[in-house]
Amino acid sequence: MKNNVLIATALNEHARIYLFNSKEMVEEARKLHDLWPTSCAALGRTLAVTALMGLMQKDDNEVVTVTINGGGPIGTILCVANSAGEVKGFCGDPKIYMTYDGMHKLAVGKAVGTNGYLKVTKNLKLKQNYTSQVDLQSGEIGDDFAYYFSVSEQVPTIVSVGVLVDTDSTVRSSGAMIIELLPGHSEEDIVYLENLHLKPISSVFAENDDLHAYLKELFPDAEILEEKNVKYHCDCSRERFMRNLLTLPKKDLEEIAEDDHIDIKCEFCDKTYRFDKEDIKKVMSYASYKG
Template structure:
């Protein structure tokens, strides 16, 4: 299992925790979308968050969408994940390039700048749940920490990191989400805040080749860490030609008729996995017949 998430509790169930290693899926996303290093870092962070947040959902058909719309040159990002931690996503401008920040790191905050983070949970109810917050830093982890505090009233610490090699391959990717339960005692809260404050950065832990288990042990070992299970996570897109055909049907017979009148095949591209689907004119005619 190359990419996986560890789910755990600590402090007599007063703390719940998730940690993930996502190097393979972030590398796959980079190759699919041909992203620049800074776009890879931004998308990789959001994919990592999506995989962990997706795994928190209970229902087999539950879907999570993380959407960022922003004023920075990256334009925005969208990630979706299911409860089995299958995740997919894309950036609006995959070729964005910026100079490093003052610390010499990829300046994801500058790439996003001002904007809004939306968390959409589709749990099979009449309407999906949507929570929204403004970006507080554009660094994504801090924005999600703020989202949890304001929209879900769950005190959380979110850390996300992507380390790139000089040749634009992914060296390490991963992160953690640590949350306090409503009944957490003040002593536990204070101790956890102190411990998290001692962490220099998630990238330094990843760079030391720490596994998700080792990261959680490092942070929560003194609280009595109890690892519950591990779940595989991967970049997975469920698009098919049949699903794309349904999308074509939804644009209406008049528009499809105009495409047929041009007597040219059309190409439809999946945003999430960059797969191209071609429909010949005779296929478009069949689609119109079937949609009657």
């Protein structure tokens, strides 16, 4: 399969660049959740940046969870990614279609809201979990992540992320780029980045989605460090939901058994698992064994 992420260094190794053609991943999310355009853009942007943060993790099995809630009509956006390039996520209301007045531009900031937070949790194997939270700046996602990287991780960062939705609601183009300034960078490097005048990345990829070409256009001295592949992937299973049932109080399990069965839907992939009377009895016997 063709890789859709480039990780590169440029500006005399003073900058690290993560460039992601996220079209297929976001289209997969759109189909799974039946996303309307503004929900698609908001969730798609968050998924793409979370996926790149997953790739930034040094050890395998480290998982990054991003939660965004700005008090807007879309509700909570939650995305999870790992270092293997797997990402999944959902938003409270998948059926939001709002544009800025008189324009075709999807009103992501309005849908997300600005009265809230962006929270990042890293589940680090063998180490303590790390959680950090910043106030939302614009709710447009890219600015909010840039603010998070600069404040919480103390890395001056540019985040460019966008999703272009077609008239038939499918994803026409989608991309994300993170540019980190590394220690030792100069004033010259900052001026160079300021003068890039980045065009919306989804428009760039709508015309030409060749990652190598775009990287060279922005940074003629760029050197590729790695190429990776990111995909939408949900790792849910019947066993996992069965284990979740174990955490319910006995009273609730008894009620479910009386109702004959329970359907539990995975929020990340919309797959439904049915547990019948016999399953619940099994869970209850485990639960009583557990005390």
